[in-house]
Amino acid sequence: MSASLAPECNDVKERYDTCFLKWYSEKYLRNTATTDECEPLFRQYKTCLTKALKERGIDQMLEDAKADNKENDAEYMKPSAR
Amino acid sequence: MVKFYSNTYSYDYNFPAVSLAYFLRYPNPYSRHVASTDTIERYFDPDTQRLTTVRLHVKQSRLPPAVLKVLPKSAVGSDENGRAQSFILEKSVVDVRQGWMETESKNLDWNNVLSVIERHTFRRPEEGLGTADHRTDVEVSVTLKSRIGEQLRKKRQRWGDQATASSVAGAGGEEEPVVKQGWFSSWSSGAVRAAVESISLQRTERSQPKAQL
Numbered sequence: 388m389s390a391s392l393a394p395e396c397n398d399v400k401e402r403y404d405t406c407f408l409k410w411y412s413e414k415y416l417r418n419t420a421t422t423d424e425c426e427p428l429f430r431q432y433k434t435c436l437t438k439a440l441k442e443r444g445i446d447q448m449l450e451d452a453k454a455d456n457k458e459n460d461a462e463y464m465k466p467s468a469r
Numbered sequence: 470m471v472k473f474y475s476n477t478y479s480y481d482y483n484f485p486a487v488s489l490a491y492f493l494r495y496p497n498p499y500s501r502h503v504a505s506t507d508t509i510e511r512y513f514d515p516d517t518q519r520l521t522t523v524r525l526h527v528k529q530s531r532l533p534p535a536v537l538k539v540l541p542k543s544a545v546g547s548d549e550n551g552r553a554q555s556f557i558l559e560k561s562v563v564d565v566r567q568g569w570m571e572t573e574s575k576n577l578d579w580n581n582v583l584s585v586i587e588r589h590t591f592r593r594p595e596e597g598l599g600t601a602d603h604r605t606d607v608e609v610s611v612t613l614k615s616r617i618g619e620q621l622r623k624k625r626q627r628w629g630d631q632a633t634a635s636s637v638a639g640a641g642g643e644e645e646p647v648v649k650q651g652w653f654s655s656w657s658s659g660a661v662r663a664a665v666e667s668i669s670l671q672r673t674e675r676s677q678p679k680a681q682l
Contacts, residue, residue: 388496389495389496389503389505389506390496390504390505390506391505391506391507392504392505392507392525392527393507396507400507403508404508407492407508407511408489408492408493411489411492411520412485412489415513415518415520415563415565416485416488416489416565418518418565418566420513420518421515422513422515423511423512423513429508429511432508433509436507436509445525445556448556448577448578449509449525449558449577451577452558452577
């Protein structure tokens with residue numbers, strides 16, 4: 388299992404990853420998935436991770452990347468003026 | 470200036486196996502430089518059965534000595550051994566119904582030196598059942614762009630050309646003011662950009678075949 392950049396989240400991350408891999412291979416890839424069953428675990432993991440990212444100042448970098456993407460989408464999806 | 474690399478090949482494994490392998494890429498003994506992988510978003514659309522994932526990887530590696538020599542010290546955030554850390558954002562969409570997967574990975578930092586965008590498309594072959602079931606077709610494309618000196622150039626344009634502008638042979642014959650009191654006396658920033666992109670393209674070409682899962 389891969390490590391998390393925040394060691395304090397490793398446990399909850401491992402639980403989520405295990406759930407995801409099981410759901411992905413047994414349900415999703417067989418086209419029998421109806422919902423994301425691992426969502427509750429993901430929310431726990433995400434809470435831990437968000438806190439860690441904020442502490443390390445990485446969340447700003449991610450926000451900038453998201454803003455960049457929105458700009459790119461707006462630019463590339465503009466109807467071309469002909 | 471941008472450098473571009475692309476390749477197509479196929480794996481002798483079916484699409485579900487390949488898409489699962491993609492999520493299990495790390496850790497592996499050939500990629501010890503990847504220090505961590507975190508899933509930061511995951512969305513399952515029950516109508517289209519598409520799974521969208523965003524992950525963040527942290528890579529620790531050494532800058533190629535060739536690049537290290539060419540870069541200004543201000544752009545390099547590494548220790549004296551040239552070891553540096555970089556964040557990679559990976560977005561992927563899997564469509565199990567239509568049998569394709571598209572991914573895009575790019576670096577979040579170091580963009581002023583080099584930006585690398587790597588895209589993969591994995592697809593179940595179109596041919597009828599039988600032989601096609603155990604193959605997955607792959608298209609890879611890598612875009613490399615260096616922006617060294619761009620900030621400096623923009624600043625100079627704003628203040629008017631105080632530096633003597635002279636055309637420099639190299640980097641596609643662009644006209645550029647020579648960087649005065651520069652970090653590297655004879656190279657213009659355009660030449661540095663081209664050098665960084667070329668070195669990165671060579672490394673990409675060498676490492677892509679090895680990176681085929």
